[in-house]
Amino acid sequence: MTNNLPKISSAYQSKLISAIVSISVFFLIYLVLILASLLMIFLLGYGAIKLLSISLNYFTVFGAAGLLSVGVFVFIFLVKFIFKKTHYSTRHLIEVNRSHQPELFAIIDEIVAETSVKAPQKVFLSPDVNASVSYNSVFWSMFLPVKKNLTIGVGLINSTSIGELRSILAHEFGHFSQKSMKVGGYVNQAEKIIFETVYNNKEYENFILEFSGGNAVFKIFGLISVSFINAFQSVLKSISNFLFKNHLIKLPIFSVTKKYL
Template sequence: MTASLRALRALALLAGFYLMGVALLMVLAAADWVLLTRHLVTQSVYLVLGTVFTSVALMAPILRGMFAFLLAGRRSSGAGGCPVTPQEQPELWAEVLEAARRAGTQAPDEVILTEGVNAAVAERARLLGLLPGRRRMYLGVPLLTGLTVPRLRAVLAHEFGHYSNQDTRLAGVTMRGRAAVLHTVNAFGSGDNRAYAFVGGLYVRYAHLFLKVTQSIARRQELAADQAAACQAGRDPTAAALRQIPLLDAAHDHYVDTYALMGRAASALPPVGEFHGGFRQLLAARQPDALSELAAARRPPRPSPYDSHPPVSERLALIEALPDDGLTDDLAAPSALSLLRDQDGLLATLEERILPAEASALQRLDWPDLVMVRALSDARGWAEPLQMAVRRALRIAHASVTTAGGAPPGPLSEGAAGVVVAESATSSAAAADSGTATETGARLPSLEDVLDAIDGGLLWMEVADRMPKPAQAARLTGRSARNFIRPAVWDAVAGLVHLHLIAEGLARPDVSWAGRPGLALPEDWEERMDAAIDAAVDDAPDTTPLRALLGGDNRIRPE
C-alpha cells in the first residue's frame, strides 16, 4: 500500500473519530425519545428529571470530545517564545529562507526563538490542515547554542522536509489528526464521573486503533525528512546533528536544574540574560565525553508503542548508509548562536517572555553569589536534623542532671550550656520531646556544641535516636540502627563544618562549569575532612582529628 493510500485510510478513520460522537448523540437522543414519547417515564416527575439529568451527563463528555477534536487542528503546536524579524536577525533568517528554498516549500511567516532544545515548523491551518494557514518556525536557543551552523542547516532541512515531499501532503493531515486524537482523549482526563469514564473509554479505544494505523505513516514521514536533510545539508552533518541533539537535551536539563535554578532556596535568579545564556558557559567548559556521561546518566523515557519517531539508531543507520556526498562535518565551524545579533539583549528578552511574571520580583545574583546561597542552604539543610536532635538530647540530659542534683555527664562547652539554658527558658509546651514547632525560637547548637555532645557520649546514646528516620527503621537496634543513621549524621557534621568555614571566610564559591558548583575548601581539606568526620561518627567517636583540622592552617586554595 502506498503512502497516499495509507494516508487516505487514516483520513477515513479520522472522519470516523468525529462521526462516532455524532452517532453517540443520535443513540442518546433516540433513547430519550422512546422513553419520553412512549410514556415510559412521564408518569413520574422524578423519572423525567432523572432521564434529563442522565442525558445531559452523557452529552457533556461527547460534546466535549467533539469540540476538542475540532479545535485541536487550530491550536498551534509550538510553545511561546521571542519572535524575531528579518530586520532584527538577518543572518538567521537567511539560513531559514535558504533551507526553505532548497526544500521547495513555503518559508515560514514567523521565526520564534524558544527555551528548549528543539526545532519545529507549525502551521495554524484550518480543517485539520486541509486548508493552509500561517506558518511559524520555532528554534530553541539552547539548540542554536550547541549546534554548529552546518548542523543547524541539517535540522532546518529536516523540518522543511516534512512539507516538501508530494506524497506527504495527506500525511501532513494524518499528523495533525494524530495530534487532534490525542488532544480529544486528554480532554476526558479532567472528568471524574462515570459518564466521562464510559465515553472516554470509547474514544481511547478508537484512538489506539487510529494511532496504530497511522504510525507507519508518521515514521515514514520522519525518515523522508531525514533523507531530505542528508541530501540538502550533507550526510555527515545530518548524522552528527542527530547524534548531538539528545546530548544537548540532557545537558540542558542538567544546566537548568543545577545552575539556572540554583538560587531558588533564596528566591534568586542568575543575572539578567543568564538564565538561558549560562548554558553557553557550560557547553564551553564541557568536553563531548562529559555530555555523553550526562546523557547516559539520564533515565530514558518509557518508549511509547505509538511514537511517531523511529528509534535514533535506525535513523542513523539509514543516513550513514547513504553514499559519501563530500560534505564533511566541520567541527571548527562557528556555533549557530553566532547567527544571532545582540545575543545578551535577545536572551534578556527571551527571559521576559518565558519566565513567569513573578520572576520579575526576584533578586538577581552573580553566579558566585548563587553558589554561596545554594551552599548555605544545603549545609543548613544537612545540619539541622542533627542540631535539633542534639538540642533535645542536651535538654533531657540537663533535666535529668538537675533532678539528680549532680553535674552534667561529659564536658559541655559554654555554648552547649547556653543551649540548655535557652531550652529551659522556653514554654512548657516546648518541653515535650516532639514539640519542634514551638522550639524554633531557641538557638540551635553550634559545631562546637555538637562536638562537645559527641565527646560527652550522647551521639549513640541519645542523639541518633532523635534523628528523623522512616517508621520501618525505628525498629532497628544496635549496630544496624547506627549504620542506618550514620550517613545522615555524617552529612550533618559536614554541613556544620561548611557553615563554620563560610562564617570564618575560609571557603569560597566555585561555579565549576566543568563539574558541579559548590564550595572550594581550604587546601588539602577534602581528604582530611572526610577522614576526620569518619572518626567523629564512628561507633567509638573521636573528635580529636576534626578539632585539630579546624584549628590548623586553613588556607584557601589558590584561584
C-alpha cells in the same frame, strides 16, 4: 533542488500508508459514535416529548429532562476534546525579524525561493543546538491551513558554517512543503481524543454524578449516562489499542510530531 531528493523507500511508504489507513479507520469509527450519540439525543428527546404528552407533572418533567440529559452527556463526552488546545510554548524563545537578523532572513528567503514553499509565520531563536518547525495543534488545524513557525538554535548557528546551516534549514523547510506534519497533526488529534475519552474522563463522570446527585430521578439518569459513556469508552479503547499499538507507534515520523506539536 527538489529534483535531487533521495527516493522514498518502499518500507517507509508502506508504514506511511498503514498510518494513514489506521487514522482514517479510527476517525471513521469515531464519527459513527458521534452520529450514534446524536441519534440517542433524537430518540431520547422524542421519548421525552411523548412522556410529557401523557401527563404534565413533577415526575414527567424530571423524567423527560433526565432522558434528554443522557444523550447530551454522551455527546459532550465525545466532543469535549475539541475545546482543549495544545499550544507550543515560546516563552523560552526570542522572536527575531528582518531588522534584527538581515543575514539570517536572507538565507531563509533564498531557501523559500528555491523550495517554493511558504515562509514561516515567525522565526524564533533558542539556546539549543537544534532547529525545528512548530505550530499550535487545535482540532480545526486538521481541516484548515496552519501557519508554521521556525525555531533555530543559537548553538546550531555558532557551531556550523553558512553552508551547513543552509542545509539544516533546508531540511526543516521540508516540513513546510511535505504532508508529514499534516499526518502528524491527525495523529495528534487522534491521541487527544483517546486521552480525553479513555484516560482522562473520571473528572467528567464525577461532574455528571455530582450534577445529578440532588434528585433521585436525576441520580438514576446520571448513572445511566455514565454507563453509556463507559460503553462508548470501551469501544474507543479497543479500537485505539488495535490500530495504534499495532501500527502507528512503530513509525519514526511520529517522534517528530510529538516533539514539535
